Every structure is written in C-alpha cells, then in structure tokens.
Amino acid sequence: MELVFSNFDLYLSACRLTIGLFLVSAVGSLVLGTLLAAMRVGPIAFMSKAATVYITVVRNTPLLIIFVFVIIGLPKLGILFRSVEELGISSFFFRACLALTLYTSTFVAEAIRSGINAVPLGQAEAARAIGLTFGGTMTQVVLPQAFRATVPPMASVFIALLKNTSVAYAFGILEATARMKYFTNISGNDLPIFLIFAAGYVVLVEIVSFGANRLERRWSVAR
Amino acid sequence: MSQTSVLFDVAGPRTRARYRIYTVISLVVILGLAALLVLRMAARGQFAYDLWEPFLTPDYIRALLVDGLLTTLRMAFFSVILAVVFGTIFGVGKLSDHASVRWVCWSVVEFFRAVPVLMLMIFLYFGYGAGPGGLDAFWCVVIALTLYNGSVLAEVFRAGILAVPRGQSEAAYAIGLRKTQVMTQILLPQAVKIMLPAIISQCVVALKDTSLGYAITAPGLTFVGKQIYTDFQNQLQTVIVVAALYVSVNLVLTWIATWVQRKFVGEKKILEVSMVAETDAGAGLAPGGR
Secondary structure, eight states: OHHHHHTHHHHHHHHHHHHHHHHHHHHHHHHHHHHHHHHHHSSOHHHHHHHHHHHHHHHTSOHHHHHIIIIIIGGGGTOOOHHHHHTTOOHHHHHHHHHHHHHHHHHHHHHHHHHHHTSOHHHHHHHHHTTOOHHHIIIIIIHHHHHHHHHHHHHHHHHHHHHHGGGGGGGTOOSHHHHHHHHHHHHSOHHHHHHHHHHHHHHHHHHHHHHHHHHHHHHOOOO | OOOOOSSOOOOOHHHHHHHHHHHHHHHHHHHHHHHHHHHHHHHTTTTOHHHHGGGGSHHHHHIIIIIIIIHHHHHHHHHHHHHHHHHHHHHHHTTOSSHHHHHHHHHHHHHHHHSOHHHHHHHHHHHHSSSTTSOOHHHHHHHHHHHHHHHHHHHHHHHHHHHSOHHHHHHHHHTTOOHHHIIIIIIHHHHHHHHHHHHHHHHHHHHHHGGGGGGGTOOSHHHHHHHHHHHHOOHHHHHHHHHHHHHHHHHHHHHHHHHHIIIIIOSSOOOOOOSSSOOGGGOOOOOOOO
C-alpha cells in the first residue's frame, strides 16, 4: 500500500493514460456511432443494410479479438500508422483508441437509434401538420426528444467504454490495470493495491454517471 | 403506403430518383473499400494456402472447437449459472426491509459493476492463482465473470421483482403469507419470466468476456487462436475465423433471447437496466453495454 503512495506519480500517470484512452475513444465513437446510426435509420436501403451488418458483426465480437485485429492483424497488411507517429502520438495509443472506437461506436449507434425510436410517430406528424418544414420538424421536435431519450443508454455505453480501456493492458499499454499488475508484482500484498486501483475506476465511473444524471434531470420534461 | 419513420415522409418520384443516386454512390464506396481490403490482402499474400491451412486441418478444427469453443462455452455456462445465484441473493438483498442488508448489497453490487472485469481477473490470478496449489486460470475467469455479471443481474432481478404488479404481493400478504413466502412463491416465479430474456442476453456478454482470459493465459477460444497464430504467423486469418465463431454463437443466443421474449413476455421491450440512476421497474433502455 505504501508502495503505491510513495510512487503516487506512477499511479496518477496511469490514471491519466486511462482517462486519455477514454476521452479520445469517446469522441471517436461518438462521431463514428452517429454516422452509423444516421446510415442505419436513413432512407437508403443499402446504407442501412451495410450499417446493420457492421453493427451486428462488431457488437458480437469480443473486444479483445478486435484489439488483436487492429494491433497484430493490421500490420500484416502493412497498415502501421506511421503518419500518426510523425504527429508525435504513440502509434500503440492510437491503435488502442482505434480498436476501442470501432467497438464502442456500434453501441453508440444502437443508443442513438433507440433514442430516435422512442419518439412517437405522432410528434413528427403533428409538426408537419402545423406546417413546419423538414428542418424545423427535425430541430424543433424530433431531435430534442431523441437526445433526451438517448442519455441513459449513452451513459451506460460510456461507462462500459471506461472499463474496456483496461483491455489495452494486454497489448502493452501502461494504463491503470497494467500499473496495478506492476505494483502487485513488486509488493506481494495484493488486496490493498487492488482496492486503490479499483477505487480509481469507481470514482471515474461515478463521475460519468453523475454527469449523465444531471443532464437527464435538466433535460427531462413532464410528459 | 404507410409511413414507417418519424424522420422523413414517404418519398415522391424525385426523392426516389435521388435515393437511387445515393444508393449507387454508397454501393461504390463500400464495395470499393471491401475491394481495397481484399486487394491489399492479396498483395501481401494473405490468401496463401499455408496461412489458411490450419482451419482446414481436422486436428486444428478439433482444437478450435473442443479445446477452444467448448471450454469457452463451459466457462460462460458456469459463470452465468453462478451469476444467477449471486444476482438472486443480492437483488433480493437490495429490496430487503433492513437498511443494513440493503446497504451492504448495494455497495457490493455497485463496486463490482464499476471495476473492470479484466482487472478482477488479473488480481485473482496473480494474487491467488498462478503457482502451485493456487486457483486455476479457468476458475479465475469464472469467478471474475460471476462477480461482474452477478452484479448486473442483481439489478435486473431487482427491476424484475419491482415489475411484478403490486396487487400480487398485496394479495399474497392478505391471504396471510409470510415475507419469505411472498418472495419465493409469488414474486420470484413471476419475475423470472420477465427476466429470462435479459438473463440470456447477459450470456452474450459473459461469452464475449471469457475472451479476456487471454490476459491470464486461461484456456478458451481466444487462447487456442493465439497458439495457432503464434505457430503459423497467420494473425489475420485466425482473427477472422475466431470472430466468426464468436459471432455465430452470439447470434444464436440473441435469437433464443428474442424467441423466449416473444413466447413468454410478449412484444414488449427486453427488460434492461441502465448503469445510471436507480431506475424503477427497469425504465432504462440501455443496450446492454457489456
């Protein structure tokens, strides 16, 4: 236990890396997920099929397999992400984020879709009946309600993502879980160290869940 | 023609023409990407027979299916069964009349829902496993998955029990049943029906998470896959085959869950529990997460 406190900078840098993985992949999967959801609910049958296939396949594949594909498989095709290194970002970090993004975006897409499905058809019909244009129907009536319904499932997705960053451990990234292993290897007294690192995750999860609660309360309306 | 989406009107002739153009464009883009991937694989010699050979050799197929898939299924099976037990105890505990019991159950459930499964596995394996006489990696995976999935199921159980109409327990108390009898004879049997599809969906999560055993050298499909690609240096091919196996088993499970849902519960949404907020009666629509 003292071992962790005397090396607290290592603990903090590991947590920073975990948070970094989380934030970058969260932004990435929001973008990709929104795109997938748009394709899926859009009117073009082929795009919708393509998005459905991607979502079904990736959702049902373990994250670890996706990591193996991105980190060990893609280099076999000569895709090494050299250009990322030139920007001063570790390509390992980038590839871990890519794997997390590919995986999480499918859950984001499903969350958005369930949000859109939660808006009753009558809402759009009523909006058109009072003469709103397509843009008006979307921005004034449908999307605000859809976003509101998206908050709880989206929070679950991001909490899962936060915990999933630990998979990067298996691929040589020194985030919180890897750091825990490092400390337990040295000390031999595992339980307190495990609890300290677990507490870190609990705090982060609580922050995400608290934020989602606030957002939900602020946006909630009496129906 | 009936309208099917809140997002857009039924298309007229001009819109339909525009849709056709978009279809062609997306077709070209997506097929182009696929073709690029295939060409790239071909250029790097990834279609060479040597690299695919293990998946056509009976010995390796047996290793994949028996040592791999079967072990993975066994791990998932044990952890789901144990998780159901864990979930029942803690889910009922969270509804206890005694504040102390409620509090203990609540904190245990919240803790294991917030801690990454992989971290639990590593802690169990390197703390109490590894080395002679320690816990087997197989059981480390099972225990870690039990604690995590059990905590998720505890929430599902609680929501399921709350979803049983109030009149049921009131009637049971009225005919003089005791608290335990109301729970075991009236509420739980009805709740199980509501929860069954959610439990089966949780099997998908458990099955996917068994692959995390890779980090602690636990047996299973991913482990066998690793052995194959270390021998043959055919990472890409192994990933494709292993992923296909996982996806097909999961699709079968999802199909069973939907069937059970339709058979026993009706067309309502599968009971799912959000990670945030203490939603009552499973109001959350969370798409499983993991």
